[in-house]
Amino acid sequence: MIGAQLPALQVVIPLLAAPLCLLLYRPFATWLLTVVTSAATLVISTLLLTQVLDSGPIDYTFGGWAAPFGIAYRIDLVNAYVLLIVSAISTVVSVFARLSVAAEIEASNQGIFYTAWLLCLTGLLGIAITGDAFNLFVFLEISSLSSYVLIAMGQDRRALTASYQYLIMGTIGATFILIGVGLLYALTGTLNMADLAERLPAVADTRTARAGFAFLTVGIALKIALFPLHLWLPNAYAYAPSAVSAFLAATATKVAVYALLRFLFSVFGESFSLETMPLAHGLAVLGSVAVLFASLVAIFQHNIKRMLAYSSVAQIGYLTLGISFVSELGLSATILHLFNHALMKGALFLALGCIAWRIGSARLGDFQGLGYRMPWTMGVFLIGGLSLIGIPTTAGFISKWYLVLAALEKGWWPVLVVIVIGSLLAVVYIWRVVEIAYLGKRLEEAPSGEAPLSMLLPACLLALANIYFGIHTELSVGVAHEAAKALFGGL
Amino acid sequence: MNDNPVLRIVAKIIIPMILIFGLYVQFHGDFGPGGGFQAGVIFATGFILYGLVFGTDALRSAIPAPILRIVIAGGLLLYVGVGVATLLMGSDFLAYNVLGSTPSGGQHLGIFLVELGVGVTVSAVMITVFLGFAGRNDP
């Protein structure tokens, strides 16, 4: 009986925990609740993934209203995969969060912090699981509003302006999505994604359909931070509390990419969205520019968090490149990179969180000799960095490899060159940190010693996952392939 | 504005009516236009008017912040709780039919409780927002 209710519980459990968090309000109790809730969502998403692998997509209807009328959830491999990423990252990072948050946020605000965290988790899981276009907008706004709150809690006053900037850009993006959904509703009279997919081909050749498509794509591109709509991202990630940077960098843009995939492939169908509309070439160009430009800018950053944020913009370029190939291989590369990028950015930001806890800064100048002062933490950073570059035996290599294969399959040599140059630029910006940390002069009076185990262990766990999924690729690659196949097959 | 007798007396007459109207919109929502969102906002305006006329300190002593927080959480819990109750009774999330002895009775009870949760949360949130802005510069 409970097995059939898992799709609802996936969202309901964090939604139920959020008000409980507000009632408890004590830092330790709310933190514990957050960890337990995240772990529960992780268990549920694992069960859902195995269920989908065993017996195909799961349908769930709310309130007993049948699919096109009520809100329906439909979980196939793609959803289940994204759900697993979000809940796993939330679990790992929330364990890390306790001491990091205690150091960075006043005790009186921590209750609100964890409430916002749980609401953000609810929203992200909701986007990934829902099969209803308007419901997706609502969950998007739940996650966005709570992430504005989370970012604004950063110590630096620039966190406030970063959050404000994100709020303006994010709301414009969400409103664009709302307009797009409204136009599709006016055209077809339905909000259910499967139903939309059935009815759209008949009316696809209208101006309304094309306008709706354009609004949706631009709106989601804003949430993804696709170049040149990425301006909100570097500041938001740089000034947010460490745990929030790790959580959002590893999940928020991933879920938005999922939403883009869902609309492009499941709702509109790849022939309309990538061939009738000139989106494939647009995405290829924007993705390439994102990779080159953002990697180049990352090299000149003094704040390492900001550097990683620009690197995230570059990684989003890779993700869109994978989509632009319009091939099963390219799509599996994108889906694979969703997972692998979450692992590497999670590890990198957690390592930075440990460093910020110990030395209270993320500036490159303060990293002198850090490789000897905090060997384990810098080890995690190194592994994350190698994975970001795409060194073999790390997870990053696998997704780059599939991306390269997809480019070769299409014969797009320029894109191949872009991928290689992007990786070389990544070598440069990671090397800058490594050089200062390992070869810089050792300051005797500087604070040293590792971060506490509750912070170090989650970071190490993600670093190990980077290596594990670089060697044992059956799970991640297998599921990504199947998911890509499912997306190409329609909803 | 504390010492203006016209304001004070008019406010004292109007506030109960606003609250009653809010409750009307809330509970008539089952049969006609209305519902939790609108009712919650109308109900909150009664408190906000009180705060405007008698000062935010008076409003704060009428409903202290911790109580507002509990009410916000309580409303949301009521909403989700109804859903969980239907789950526990062996049906889908928010499938109200199982709540009553007849399906329509169940629907009635379910929507009533859910809208009550919405109304309670919305009014508490609106009052919190008002206090958050208006009471910002208070010592």
Add this chain to the structure above:
Amino acid sequence: MSFGGLYNYWIVILLMMTGFYVVIASGNLVKKIIGLNLFQASVFILYISVGKVAGGSAPVLQDGFEPYSNPLPHVLILTAIVVGVATTALGLALVVRIREAYDSVEEDEIHDQDESL
């Protein structure tokens, strides 16, 4: 349908572009929020217009009132309005905090202060 018969959609476009322009062109943080509100309000009107059935009454079931307008867009937009209120409240709260931290609500001045650090 005639040009004037779609006048509410023209209002939607006008409001949308006005709001969008204010968000982009204004350097005042409060005015940006006002522009954002205008932008969102235009979408509310778009949805309500979509739900209108020609000659239909309000969607309250009563004998003798047929047809009635589609209630679904109303419900959807009620949700979007609530989201809009939450966004506005949060945005203004951020502006209050920004003013306390920078003593200004002008984008340029805030930018200069951060640069001079």
